[in-house]
Amino acid sequence: MIPSRRSCLSRLCCLLCLVVFGCGAPRAALQPVSLPEISTVTQPAAREQLRDAYATLDARLKDPATAPAELANRFGEMGRLLMAAEFVVAAEPFFQNAEALSPGDRRWPYYLGHVYRVRGDVNASASAFERALTLAPSDEATLVWLGDAYLNQGRLDAAQTALNKALAANPRSVAALYRLGRAALAEGDAARAADDFERGLAIDARATILRYPLSLAYRQLGDATKADAQLRQRGDFDVGPVDPLMQQVGGLLDTAAVFERQAIEASKTNDWKSAALYLRKAVSLEPADASLRQKLGTALSMAGDNTAAIVELQQALRMAAASPGSPWINDARFNLGQLLLGAGRADEAVIELQRVVHDVPGDQDARAALARAQAARRPR
Amino acid sequence: MSGKFLQTEIMPPGVALLDYDNDGDLDVFLVQSIGGSRLFRNDLNQGSLHFTDVTAESRITASLTGGYGMGAAVADVDNDGCVDLYLTYYGRNQLWRNNCDGTFTDISKRAGVDDEGWSVSASFFDYDNDGWPDLYVGHYLKYDASAGMPCLGLSGRPDYCLPSAYPVEPGRLYHNNRNGTFTDVTARAGITEFGPTLGVAAADFNNDGWIDVYVANDGRENQLWTNQRDGTFRNTALVSGSAMPADGRAEASMGVDAGDADNDGDDDLFMTELTGQGSNLYVNDGKGAFEDRSLPSGVGPASLGLTGFGAAWLDADNDGRLDLLTVNGAVVASEPTLLRQRKQLLRNLGGSAGPRFEDVGARAGAIFAFLEIGRGAAFGDIDNDGDTDVVVANNSGPARLLINNVGNRKHWVGLRVAVGARVEILRTGQPALWRRSRTDGSYASASDPRVLAGLGDLTLAPSVRVHWPDGRVETFADVPIDRYTTLKRGGGR
Numbered sequence: 001m002i003p004s005r006r007s008c009l010s011r012l013c014c015l016l017c018l019v020v021f022g023c024g025a026p027r028a029a030l031q032p033v034s035l036p037e038i039s040t041v042t043q044p045a046a047r048e049q050l051r052d053a054y055a056t057l058d059a060r061l062k063d064p065a066t067a068p069a070e071l072a073n074r075f076g077e078m079g080r081l082l083m084a085a086e087f088v089v090a091a092e093p094f095f096q097n098a099e100a101l102s103p104g105d106r107r108w109p110y111y112l113g114h115v116y117r118v119r120g121d122v123n124a125s126a127s128a129f130e131r132a133l134t135l136a137p138s139d140e141a142t143l144v145w146l147g148d149a150y151l152n153q154g155r156l157d158a159a160q161t162a163l164n165k166a167l168a169a170n171p172r173s174v175a176a177l178y179r180l181g182r183a184a185l186a187e188g189d190a191a192r193a194a195d196d197f198e199r200g201l202a203i204d205a206r207a208t209i210l211r212y213p214l215s216l217a218y219r220q221l222g223d224a225t226k227a228d229a230q231l232r233q234r235g236d237f238d239v240g241p242v243d244p245l246m247q248q249v250g251g252l253l254d255t256a257a258v259f260e261r262q263a264i265e266a267s268k269t270n271d272w273k274s275a276a277l278y279l280r281k282a283v284s285l286e287p288a289d290a291s292l293r294q295k296l297g298t299a300l301s302m303a304g305d306n307t308a309a310i311v312e313l314q315q316a317l318r319m320a321a322a323s324p325g326s327p328w329i330n331d332a333r334f335n336l337g338q339l340l341l342g343a344g345r346a347d348e349a350v351i352e353l354q355r356v357v358h359d360v361p362g363d364q365d366a367r368a369a370l371a372r373a374q375a376a377r378r379p380r
Numbered sequence: 381m382s383g384k385f386l387q388t389e390i391m392p393p394g395v396a397l398l399d400y401d402n403d404g405d406l407d408v409f410l411v412q413s414i415g416g417s418r419l420f421r422n423d424l425n426q427g428s429l430h431f432t433d434v435t436a437e438s439r440i441t442a443s444l445t446g447g448y449g450m451g452a453a454v455a456d457v458d459n460d461g462c463v464d465l466y467l468t469y470y471g472r473n474q475l476w477r478n479n480c481d482g483t484f485t486d487i488s489k490r491a492g493v494d495d496e497g498w499s500v501s502a503s504f505f506d507y508d509n510d511g512w513p514d515l516y517v518g519h520y521l522k523y524d525a526s527a528g529m530p531c532l533g534l535s536g537r538p539d540y541c542l543p544s545a546y547p548v549e550p551g552r553l554y555h556n557n558r559n560g561t562f563t564d565v566t567a568r569a570g571i572t573e574f575g576p577t578l579g580v581a582a583a584d585f586n587n588d589g590w591i592d593v594y595v596a597n598d599g600r601e602n603q604l605w606t607n608q609r610d611g612t613f614r615n616t617a618l619v620s621g622s623a624m625p626a627d628g629r630a631e632a633s634m635g636v637d638a639g640d641a642d643n644d645g646d647d648d649l650f651m652t653e654l655t656g657q658g659s660n661l662y663v664n665d666g667k668g669a670f671e672d673r674s675l676p677s678g679v680g681p682a683s684l685g686l687t688g689f690g691a692a693w694l695d696a697d698n699d700g701r702l703d704l705l706t707v708n709g710a711v712v713a714s715e716p717t718l719l720r721q722r723k724q725l726l727r728n729l730g731g732s733a734g735p736r737f738e739d740v741g742a743r744a745g746a747i748f749a750f751l752e753i754g755r756g757a758a759f760g761d762i763d764n765d766g767d768t769d770v771v772v773a774n775n776s777g778p779a780r781l782l783i784n785n786v787g788n789r790k791h792w793v794g795l796r797v798a799v800g801a802r803v804e805i806l807r808t809g810q811p812a813l814w815r816r817s818r819t820d821g822s823y824a825s826a827s828d829p830r831v832l833a834g835l836g837d838l839t840l841a842p843s844v845r846v847h848w849p850d851g852r853v854e855t856f857a858d859v860p861i862d863r864y865t866t867l868k869r870g871g872g873r
Contacts, residue, residue: 087715152681154676156676231618
């Protein structure tokens with residue numbers, strides 16, 4: 001697109017723009033945008049973030065002195081926040097404008113690729129990831145998601161090319177191997193598929209999502225024993241590409257749900273300290289949520305802070321007394337009982353564990369723990 | 381939709397096609413969640429396609445009993461020659477016996493099939509080959525609408541929950557006692573695994589002469605209950621490759637149908653999924669093992685942007701190949717523009733390496749571009765002109781009747797055979813076409829039991845080999861084309 005006087009406010013700006021980014025679209029060519037209906041966003045902090053970002057964008061948009069790159073950043077930031085808040089339709093024009101204003105910034109077509117991916121528009125997604133790739137030709141995440149889009153288009157050759165490049169960029173990319181295996185399976189090359197899946201599992205055995213397709217590959221190869229063994233280990237643990245841009249989006253919103261999700265991610269790598277920190281933030285935003293406190297208590301105990309864990313679990317159980325049907329209550333009581341026993345508070349432990357045994361008479365772990373607690377109780 | 385994000389309100393409604401008055405044309409039963417479902421009589425025999433609301437005179441008071449209507453299944457459960465109607469609910473299911481005089485009687489309790497809970501799709505099929513239709517009722521979730529709390533997204537926006545937010549409700553298999561009652565044989569039959577079921581399709585997937593049942597689950601592995609020929613079943617979905625797509629992710633299967641997509645004599649599976657997942661095509665090897673051909677067939681890529689519900693194999697253009705039609709609509713309320721979706725028609729192009737499909741919705745009529753919240757879909761020749769029409773049941777919108785004006789430009793053969801019978805249509809100089817009489821499949825809906833097979837430009841009367849449900853095989857020579865013919869057991873050679 002040819003830059004206009006309106007888009008480049010001064011010769012310097014225009015020169016800078018051309019040198020650094022290539023000059024973006026004139027403002028007149030931008031997509032109309034509006035803040036979607038956010039009254040349904042119940043988390044005040046998230047609502048404020050969305051409102052503030054839009055107000056900042058609006059102010060910059062009205063200011064003719066705003067440089068295209070700055071405006072692109074504001075559009076992109078708004079798009080990222082909307083994406084984080086799961087407004088995937090509303091986010092699209094913001095990213096389109098960011099890309100139009102700053103066509104040299106790979107983030108915007110990359111995020112657009114994800115917006116279209118979530119909406120199931122595989123052609124637009126592939127096209128956006130292709131544009132992002134021209135700006136970062138060896139980025140693993142872009143290559144994996146582009147390969148994924150090609151797979152979903154049924155373009156197996158193109159998918160394999162992109163995914164092999166991803167593997168060249170990161171030879172330990174389980175995400176690339178998983179998709180290469182799928183492409184091979186779709187082509188009917190079960191031997192190659194099995195090899196790809198096995199390589200992926202050798203790198204990261206947690207990636208149980210690979211085991212079902214691996215079982216299909218072995219069955220096609222006539223090896224029922226291996227196929228059945230893989231079936232028994234199947235699961236849904238997925239390993240995505242190294243994807244810092246999407247990780248940023250995942251952490252943008254200050255909401256309890258986001259912090260809880262981050263805690264879950266941290267716990268997957270046994271980083272219980274971080275998990276506890278995220279859950280503490282979540283609890284600070286939703287102090288009345290007993291299940292969050294229970295999760296915080298569990299994370300704290302896993303991180304080794306038993307004293308703090310006991311406090312949180314006791315608080316969670318007090319709060320849950322109002323809604324006794326909560327499915328986690330007996331687990332929390334069991335954990336609390338164990339922690340109290342470990343802290344030498346056997347009397348209190350007995351009380352908690354007795355409650356578990358009362359509610360779940362068949363819980364053998366609880367019965368054994370109760371016996372230990374009773375044995376440890378000081379004689380009165 | 382109420383704005384309260386009640387899980388129950390996003391799932392219905394279904395629709396049934398049934399010739400309740402035995403006048404030779406298909407009548408329509410439209411499920412309504414509240415306010416009373418409706419039975420419409422097809423008055424085609426009076427000269428033109430026209431429907432009359434006969435709900436009151438039929439005495440069907442469905443949905444007036446406190447339940448929240450979901451779907452419908454049909455079968456002649458007492459073999460009296462009149463088709464009966466089974467209705468699924470969030471609440472207590474109902475079996476309406478057709479009195480053969482234009483009226484129905486609620487025999488749910490006496491028949492023992494007044495399931496309580498939440499069921500959406502059900503299928504009548506004769507699993508023990510005794511000539512009496514048995515019943516599988518797929519159940520969905522244990523959900524208490526009165527305590528219903530919306531789920532919150534990452535920004536705290538309320539929305540409908542994922543099925544994983546609730547416990548699964550077990551489905552039920554009922555054996556027909558041949559006296560107007562049924563017995564719950566679920567446990568005895570070995571059916572012990574359940575998912576949140578939304579679709580059910582029964583067919584003889586391994587070609588052993590015994591009907592199996594495929595259960596499509598929302599967000600969990602699907603099940604293929606293979607008939608062990610002794611009144612029990614075994615779930616062979618995982619070993620057969622039909623539990624989930626080849627990527628190993630259990631998807632949100634909704635509608636499902638079984639049909640012979642590649643004309644090789646076995647039933648292939650098609651099921652609809654969520655936006656971003658794409659529909660799935662599992663091609664049968666004839667022995668009940670499946671290959672996921674969603675990607676190479678084009679079915680998956682073409683449907684990624686849609687959340688599919690009602691679906692069926694149908695020969696939309698009577699060229700002898702089974703095409704696919706889906707009705708679609710999302711299940712998230714957070715962005716209303718995504719909720720309403722177009723219908724999709726995928727034309728089967730054939731192919732030596734397996735069937736390939738192309739989306740021909742854009743040239744199939746303006747209705748295919750019309751955005752609605754599609755749920756149930758029933759398929760059948762409503763105007764008896766030799767092609768498959770469709771009734772679409774929309775959520776929060778009017779039903780649609782899609783009349784096919786393309787198929788009848790080609791020749792066809794129409795057959796009335798016992799439900800469950802498989803037919804081979806033997807064409808001179810061409811491979812046989814395999815079709816099956818069934819009413820189940822799709823989503824919460826019941827379809828035309830007649831077999832309608834497109835013959836393309838062939839004008840020679842084909843022979844038809846019928847594989848009756850009891851295993852007997854008979855051939856009927858020179859079956860006339862471009863009309864319906866009734867084939868009775870013992871009438872062939």
